[in-house]
Amino acid sequence: MNAHDRHLLAAAGRGDADAVGAALAAGAAVEARDDRLRTPLLLAALGDHLAAAAVLVAAGADPNAPDSREDSPWLVTGVTGSVRMMRLLLPSGPAPEQLNRFGGTSLIPAAERGHTAYVRSVLAETSTDVDHVNRLGWTALLEAVILGDGGPRHEEVVAVLLAAGADPLLGDKDGVTPYEHAARRGFDGMARILRAAGAQPGAER
Structure with missing residues (x-):
């Protein structure tokens, strides 16, 4: 150099x-x-x-x-x-379809970290796939629930993703849905948002 x-x-x-x-x-x-x-x-x-x-x-x-x-x-x-x-x-x-080492688009780490404004903007201004699945078998919605803290920022991310058309019934590699993950983690507010969007509680695993 x-x-x-x-x-x-x-x-x-x-x-x-x-x-x-x-x-x-x-x-x-x-x-x-x-x-x-x-x-x-x-x-x-x-x-x-x-x-x-x-x-x-x-x-x-x-x-x-x-x-x-x-x-x-x-x-x-x-x-x-x-x-x-x-x-x-x-x-x-x-x-927008470029993938990181985990097989995710830029949307997925943004959802994980609770960057609500970014999630909203990248979905509105680019062709980013709201339901892209990374190598872990997780969508942005799943990451917001699984790796989020269940607080207001991640609740808002979940709401923004759902408003953008994210599938609330799309589960992980084991078929566990975002609603089920939220319920298991005790994220009651997040579970309510998902339930209102049409997520149906699954059978207990």
């Missing part, structure tokens, strides 16, 4: 938009990679550095470029829950 690429990666990681522009003007590669195969745009997205990311997007940075962990600038917006970064990347052609 040459010095210009190193400067670009460092500038992107700390969110210094002026230094990003200077490094690009000096000849740094917009798709330079660090030792973990992270691009400048991925580093900017991880830090939610909007100004730096905007410079990189304008220079043609790829929002779908994966690193060694199969993360990409687009995918990490679901982890951070940054709606602003998600929207900044949209004109650069992100792939």
Whole structure:
């Protein structure tokens, strides 16, 4: 890696938009990679550095470029829950169907973490599949119930997913539905939301 690429990666990681522009003007590669195969745009997205990311997007940075962990600038917006970064990347052609190392779209970690605004926005503004199933056999709805804390944020995520058309009867690999998971975990509010959406209590397992 040459010095210009190193400067670009460092500038992107700390969110210094002026230094990003200077490094690009000096000849740094917009798709330079660090030792973990992270691009400048991925580093900017991880830090939610909007100004730096905007410079990189304008220079043609790829929002779908994966690193060694199969993360990409687009995918990490679901982890951070940054709606602003998600929207900044949209004109650069992100792939809503791109999958992370768990076989999930950006929607699934967002649901897991209770990023309600992101869940709502990515479903409204992209073609993300609300019922995509990852390698664990879980949809975004299942992740919100299984890995969520049952509190108001995750209840709201569940409501948003259902309003977007998520199937409340789509169970995990063992056939356990989101309602059943919520009931087993004592998430009464979440169970009520699911029941109101048409989820039917299954037989006791």
